[in-house]
Amino acid sequence: MQRVERNPQDFGRVLSSMCTRPHPAARDAAERFLATNPGDPGTYETVASLERRAVDLLGGVVGLPDVAGYVASGGTEANIQAVRIARNRFETDTRTPNVVVPQHAHFSFWKAADVLGVELRTAPLSDYTANLEAVKEQIDEDTVAVVGVAGSTEYGRVDDIPALADLADDVGALCHVDAAWGGFVLPFTSFDWNFASADIDTMTIDPHKLGQAAVPAGGLLARGPELLDELAIDTPYLESTSQVTLTGTRSGAGVASAVAAMEALWPxxxxxxxxxxxxxxxxxxxxxxxxxxxxxxxxxxxxxxxxxxxxxxxxxxxxxxxxxxxxxxxxxxxxxxxxxxxxxxxxxxxxxxxxxxxxxx
Structure with a gap:
């Protein structure tokens, strides 16, 4: 029988990962809340309260004090859910929904398109960021979402988020920003990328990347709870009556570690x-x-x-x-x-x- 290593691979020569060592407070919190389940908030009230605290803290990072959202498994889940919100919100308006993304969008959007049955349209880049004219050419009356990237995974580039939000608004589509990696450094730059600087609807931001929380701790944020309502399904055998998350049972480790890391490090x-x-x-x-x-x-x-x-x-x-x-x-x-x-x-x-x-x- 293979023995579990006492010490996993260290980070001594890891140069290309977007995960890192958790902050000590995040590691401790993850261990203490490992067996709790925020997917059942009626039973696990303490971790459910911590999740609300995590979302509030993320709202401070992204410039929206009254933000809605939840702690997801990571950027992939959050991006899939954002596309799902857009598809569901306009399902009575179009039978052929499409989502427009710049060419450097994360590969999770291709997963989202496959799982959700939406058309994914890609627009080329100009100087490593979204070419706005090319994005505009891809948008039509069946576009349900326009995506911008705030900290691309290959080059760390930031799209013109306000302009992309305007293009989405022109056709009544939602604007989603993928700031999974960049969200914890962009507040200290001059970029316009968040809810305070652009009319965006949803955002992905991952505490388990530069936020220094334990894996898994992603984040899906929305301008208002009505957007999350597009994801809600009934949960008849739980104390809570509905659920908006993609996964059901979730470890409270990610939630607790996200709160601990942000309380220790923000800003x-x-x-x-x-x-x-x-x-x-x-x-x-x-x-x-x-x-x-x-x-x-x-x-x-x-x-x-x-x-x-x-x-x-x-x-x-x-x-x-x-x-x-x-x-x-x-x-x-x-x-x-x-x-x-x-x-x-x-x-x-x-x-x-x-x-x-x-x-x-």
Missing amino acids: DGYREQYYESQADAEWLTAKLRARGFDVVPPVLPIVAADMPDRLMDTLRDRGWRLSRTGRDEARVVLMPHVDRAMLREFVDDIDEVFAEFDIGR
Whole structure:
């Protein structure tokens, strides 16, 4: 029988993950609420109250004090649910609903389209963000939602969210923003991306990414509870009468850890971490450029660099957990566990590989 490892893989050389070590308070809270079920709020009243607290805290992050929502399993569930809200809200108006997304939208939207039976229309990008004219061309009277990305998973880019919200409003569609990764750094930038700066309807934001909660702890937020009502089904054998979540039973670990992390870190801790991570992204960019690599400028703390296959393979052999973008660049996500010391070690390994092998830069 295989024994469960006492210590799972550490984060010492993990460069491309969008998850990180939970904050100590989040880890402790997750352990204490592991066996509770916020999917049955009538029975598990304490964790249900914590979930309301989590949503309130997320409302402060995204600029909407009276936000509605719940703690989901992650960005995929939240994005599927946002598409489901849009489809259900307009189901009497169209038999052929479509959702328009920019080309860099997360792959979960393709899952949503498949599961929900809606047409997914993709619009090309311009300088790594949604091309507004291309989005407009894809929209018609059967469009139920227009999606914007606030912190893309490959390059950390932010679409023109107010403009996309206006395009959605022009045809009476909903506007959904996927800020799963970017939501905990964007409050400290000058981008217009949230409920306070654009007429958006729903948003995905994940505490288990840069929010430093334990996995799983995603977030689906809505401008008002009437949008969540589009998801409600009857729950006849529970003390509560209906349920809006996609999953039924959910561990309270994610809920409790999200509250603990945000209470410990919002806003000053997140602000400090963003400034440190962005500085590290710019430091790594300069080091890679000095070694002859083409690097996509880091708008948020993600660095993408064009590296030869042999170098990537050798770095992986040395234990670096490094993924590629769709255009085959090496992708480094400056999560809280990726500090300057780790990056120096990474650059040193690059230099050693160049010295050891005849690899073109």
